[in-house]
Amino acid sequence: MKILKYLFFLILLVLIGGAIYFGTKDGSFDLAASKVIKAPAEVVYNNVKDFKSWEEWGPWMEEDENMEITYAEKTEGEGASYSWTSEVMGDGSMETVKVIPNKEIDQKISFNTPMGDSNSDVYWYFEDTENPSETKVTWGMKGEQTFMEKVFMGLFSNEDFETTLKTMYETGLNNLEESVMEDMKQFTVNVDGITEYGGGYYMYTSTSAKSSDIGSRMAPMMGQVMGYMQENNIQTAGMPFTIYNQIDEANGTLIFSAAIPVRDRVITPEGSPVVCGFMEPTTALKVTLRGEYGNLPNAYTKGEEYLTQNNIQKDNAKSMFEVYATDPGNVPNPANWVTEVYIPVLKTQNPESNQ
Structure with missing residues (x-):
């Protein structure tokens, strides 16, 4: 009986000591x-702003593919x-709870566990960097x-709490980066058909370069x-455009002009x-690209295919x-940039306008 009594007091001392240790440990x-x-x-x-998009990059989805998610009626902004x-x-x-x-x-995040909420x-x-195309997240x-969380993490977790949480966030940010990069790569090309472009005056400068x-x-x-237009108080009359004056496919070079529409003719100094x-x-023929400018060759290819299939001459x-x-x-998202490609065709074909 004395042995059992001593064991009881020993266990009691261990429990009290453990409670004091975990209770005083900074949580x-x-x-x-x-x-x-x-x-x-x-x-x-x-x-990031919409909770529904978290399914694409959230690190916890890799831990449990069977996780059940329930969305409120509002999933982005304050109150989502x-x-x-x-x-x-x-x-x-x-x-x-707050959005800028x-x-x-x-x-605010709440976990419901057997140890309590x-x-x-x-x-x-989301901070700007020296490079405007980069963001520190x-x-x-x-x-x-x-108290119970400190006990559990101290006794049963193979990794300390800080390491576990930071690893999860690092994984999430890596997944987020992949999702963002994939989003920015998206593009579509639509062949709109034959149309009439009105033309007009424009300010421009030209150069020759490799493609x-x-x-x-x-x-x-x-x-x-x-800059020239601003210095001379010349108003724009449309969106900027590029004219491909001469193309040398054999050498991969071309002469092109960067232009901005203006309402009237402008006399410039010699x-x-x-x-x-x-x-x-x-x-x-008008072809519309929605996406980054690097996808423009796809728009021209689609346009050339359309002309060939419909026996239309440039x-x-x-x-x-x-x-x-x-x-x-x-x-800011290149996937939403819109570029209209125009390939001149012969009028004698009497094309049907889609405009």
């Missing part, structure tokens, strides 16, 4: 992971929420562990034209790098041109 935490993603802040933010049940991850819910578009998201704060930051959580260098040459040329031109009204006396219907400065 407060503030853990986060950060990653620089090669995308504008608005594009990244748009992949969703909940989940999982045999692996446990049950819980999350609510968005493209800058910050604050949320646990509430913490989740935060997101921070995802974190802060709060206070309950592979067009992208890097185009922006500074457009900037030069726009020797000015920016001059005024005029485009005659043109019958052309008007080689006129130059092909493309109009940039959206301003990338206002539309």
Whole structure:
């Protein structure tokens, strides 16, 4: 009996000591992971703001494919929420409590466990970097562990709480980056048919270059034209466009003009790098690309195929041109950029207009 009594007191001392140890152990935490993603802040933010999009990159989905998710009527913005049940991850819910578009998201997360409910704060930051096409994304959580949570993590978890949480957030940010990159790659090409382009005056500057260098040459040329127009108080009359004056497919070179429409003819000084031109009204096949400019070869290929299939002849006396219907400065996601490609065709074919 004395042995049992001593064992009882020994176990009691261990339990008291354990309670004192875990009770005095600091349970407060503030853990986060950060990653620089090669995308504008608005594009990244748009992949995070709606809870429904979390299914595409959320790290917990890899842990439990059978997780059941229930969405509230509102899934983005302040007051948005969703909940989940999982045999692996446990049950819980999350609510968005504060939003600063493209800058910050604050949320409340609740876990329902056999040890009781646990509430913490989740935060997101979307910060600009020196490169306007990149965003530093921070995802974190802060709060206070309950006594039972400290006991459980101390006795039964193979990894400490901080390592587990940070690893999960790092995985989530890597998944988010892949989702964002895939989103930005999306594009569609639509052959709109034969149409009449009205033409008109335009300010432009021209150069010759290799086909592979067009992208890097185009922006500074457009900037030069726009700068000249601003300095001389010349108003724009439409969206910028590029004219392909001469194409040498054998050598992979071309002569092209970066142009901006204007209402009237503009007389420029002799020797000015920016001059005024005029485009005659043109019958052309119109092809619309929705996506990044690197997909333009697909638009031209689709256009050429359409002409061949419908036995329509190009008007080689006129130059092909493309109009940039959206301003990338206002539309940060390249998947939403709209470019109209025009391939001049002979009028004698009396084509049916789709406009």
